[in-house]
Amino acid sequence: MKLKTLFFTLTLVGIACVFLAGSIQAGTQVADVIKMENPAYSEHTKGIVEFSHKKHAAEYGAACGDCHHDDKGQPLADLKEGDDVQACITCHKIPGEVPKDVKKEWKTKxxxxxxxxxxxxxxxxxxxxxxxxxxxxxxxxxxxxxxxPTSCTKCHPKTK
Structure with missing residues (x-):
């Protein structure tokens, strides 16, 4: 009887390990196209960019660290597809661009x-x-x- 219980327990542990290993390997699913729409903005002044993550990584050979960086601006060289990353707004907290009056203040200073x-x-x-x-x-x-592309209209589609 003890042998059956041990066998059953080991079988369950083995099955659990297979599922756990699969979920660890899977990581976070990365969408092929990421719509750069952020709820931090009450409204968008230009069309929403649809960033082709797949195209940049697979076709253009962009490494994760080419876009994703740490709090010092250094590339996250060890990052690989499927790893969890923070949203840009987590650190770059102020929605929008620098207001003109703030830029003037910086010049004054x-x-x-x-x-x-x-x-x-x-x-x-x-x-x-x-x-x-x-x-x-x-x-x-x-x-x-x-x-x-380096101009607004090449990435931001016209809004209707």
Whole structure:
């Protein structure tokens, strides 16, 4: 009788391990296309960008750390597809772009460019634009091309 109980218990443990290992391996499902719509914005002034995660990773060879970074702006080099990541708004907390009056204030204070860049990245849209457009400009320069979009209307569809 003890042998049957032991066998049954080990079988259940084995089945549980298979399911647990499968869920650990699976990680977080990454959507092929990510709609860059954030509830932090009461309204959007431009069309919502539909970011093709699959295309950037598979076709363009972008590594996770090319977009995802730590709190010091350093690439998350060990990140792999399916790992949990924080939403950009978690750190870049202020929705939108830097208001013009704030930019004027920074000029009045004669802040250095690296200081203003750091302050600007607290704004969600500024951080996203800096990340995406910066990468696209670098890619275009390295490839002597203009294929990677750098203007608003190339990524933001017209709103109806």
């Amino acid at each position: 004669k802040l250095k460019k690296d200081e203003t860049n750091k302050l600007a990245r607290e704004y969600h849209a500024e951080a996203l634009h800096d990340n995406c457009i910066g990468c696209h400009k670098t890619w275009n320069k390295e490839n002597k091309s203009k294929a990677a």
